[in-house]
Amino acid sequence: MVMAFNVYESPALKFELVAKCNTTRARASNLTLPHGPVQLPLFMPVATQASLKGLTYEQLEQTSCRLCLNNTYHLGLKPGQETLDAVGGAHKLQGWDHNILTDSGGFQMVSLLELATITEEGVRFLSPHDGSPMLLTPEHSMSLQNSIGSDIMMQLDDVLVTTSPDAARMRLAMERSVRWLDRCIAAHKKPETQNLFCIIQGGLDLEMRKECCEEMVKRDTPGIAIGGLSGGEAKDDFCRVVETCTALLPDLKPRYVMGIGFPEDLVVSVALGADMFDCVWPTRTARFGAAVTRHGVLNMRNARFAHDFGPVETGCGCNCCLSVEKGGMAVTRAFVHHNSAKETVGAHLLTIHNVYYQLNLMRQIRESIISQRFPDFIKEFFGNLYEDKKDYPTWAVDALRRVNVDLMK
């Protein structure tokens, strides 16, 4: 009986709030999707083109990943909607029977294509294949994502860099995103098996964000995303947007902050009340030879690692770092250094490590929320990351102080 107050159910999703932090706004919850349960807070690695950068699906599974991203824009180009329909969707295409989240394709139009123009109808752009003019509408995005069959689909939104000084254009984008959500809901053909999340826009203008939250929440989508961030805005502004939105969002729905992946950002965002995150950074930086560890990011191409025969991160439980006795590969920093940016295997090894690191960080966060140790965990986390408290980023210290955690104490 009591549990029912903690549970939200919609046709293709069940959200169960497990615990709330007594100090911050952090939450731990269970999210059940069409392809199985995942535990929040959660980081989702990005398998842009239906493959996680050289890893086999067993290797991705072993990092404990049960929900990864595919990009609608990329899958729409290759292999294309026709192929996706013929094959039976992205799960079948890539042999992944866990969950997939897809973006709307709108963000890539803007980030990759200089020549995209946005009208009320949709996003107009030139095909990267043959330069012919194309149009991505909310209806088309839904149709593509229905073909992909993702467990969570995102609405097409009007994305504007948050730092844009044009308030009128920002308002237009926010209001248009609401109108496009209505068109997406109308065009969504499989609400029984696929979840459509709305995306809150409004730039850095907190009043506009509040207004957008109110309108979006009315549409009652099974999950809610905070979009338009991680586009170069000040971290302080970012935090204010997240905390403004989470304060207005219903307790019993997952909250997804798009495009966030630096470990500090994840920890602070969870404290501000967010549940889900995605970013290409951990996998991209792996290909450049960078290992994410609790003591910060280490560039394995640096000469100081050439003769370092320790694991990438001592105590790490990923298959790259684990000893052979424990079923791992016992890869050394020296060997990663030896092959970084040379053999593709060098990238695979760090990708395994970095994805594991991110997922494990979220697991630790979750456990600490449930056992009401999250504030201590935050302090430990920053203590591991920086030698000296005076190096702590001000934005993080300030944001955490607003949710009752004082890193300086």
Place this chain on the structure above:
Amino acid sequence: MSNSNDSAPNGASKPTFTIGTTLPSDATDELCPRLGTLQLPGRRTIETPNFTAVTSRGVIPHLTPEVVSKYTSFSSAYIALEDFLEKKDHAILKMPTTDRPLHAFTSFPAHIPTIVAARRCPSVLAPAGNTAKNISIFTSTGFSTITVPKFAATVAHIRPDIVIALADLLHISLDPSLKKKIRMADRTESWMDEFLELVNADVRESAGIKVFAPILPIDHTTQWAYINHLNEDLSGDLAGLAIYDVNILPDLQLYKNLTSLPKLSLDLPKTPHDVLRQVALGVDLVLASFVNVISDAGIAFSFTLPTDGDISMDGDIGAIMPLGIDMSETAHATSLEPLLADCACYTCTKHHRAYVNHLLHAKEMLGWNLLQIHNHHVLSVFFSSIRAAIGRGTFEAAREAFGRAWDVDFPQGMGERPRARGYHFKSEVSQEKYNKPGWKGLESGQGVMADV
């Protein structure tokens, strides 16, 4: 029928290599395919004939060690020492002395034996040839040289299971003069002696290293003195032969002390037809560098050795069958078929052609990874069929049937290959750019394409 080679005086420096059935059994002086087992201490037993996979910088291209462990079953791995020698203080020499520093440094699966030679195979031609004391090598930071003592000391430290002693090979010209050839044989012989002095029986015993002697890719008459020296004086120190040109095999039959040694062919086969020819000549281990090349070309192996049933229907074989299928072809875009029907490899049981086709078009690294798993698997099955056919006495018939039924060459893969690195090739004057530029300005000059 088995005759083991335990007559060798120095058992310690020999792996246990047992030759089983040789066929035809009534004509032992003639070249024939032979079955054997090669047991190296602490490693999985190798059934021969078999193939050796080729590494680049200590890894099978595109395969992490755990993938190698789980999804492949090749007999052994060829590792080039030059892949580890680019810096002054080579990391591999600083590796704490464990049981097997080379295995530990490369995280190579423990059950797979390593075979180390100085150079990659095929190797990049050096602009300057070898000298009496210095052997040219090509590292990721450019050309360098190595001496016999340095090679010996490195090998003794890193402890491969098998080392191929230094050979004075064709580093500049592919067709050297007779004078040059004679010098190649002379140098190889003196390097061999110097190497065995340094890596002597005690060193080999304590480090668990077996030595294979190189047989040069020059005619028999030019190197007979060297081979005779191996036969007369060194056979007890040798655990095998590394053959750079299989055409010399008929002449090697003359050397009785060498016939029982396992023969590793470094005469790189390009197709399974070449493989069958080498096996027919009595090769025990084949260096299969073509697997990596064909995988990078986006091609999935599709050949099998005909079984007895297939052979009987000779003369009535339908269309010539392709050795491989180009997975980048649009025809596979929506195909849910495995790469090869009834194939038991990870790729074929877990994925389908449509996915590999997509990965190749999207230039996703997983595509080459999956093809490597499949192709290494198909070749392992092929060798297992070869051994079965030899055992049944039907090898020659199977080889003929294979020659009739399968195409002579692999198809040209149209898929885009992975980026080549500096240590893969040497750029030459007015050579076409090997790698396509990853990004470029739009025609209007207004923007660039990034990868996400």
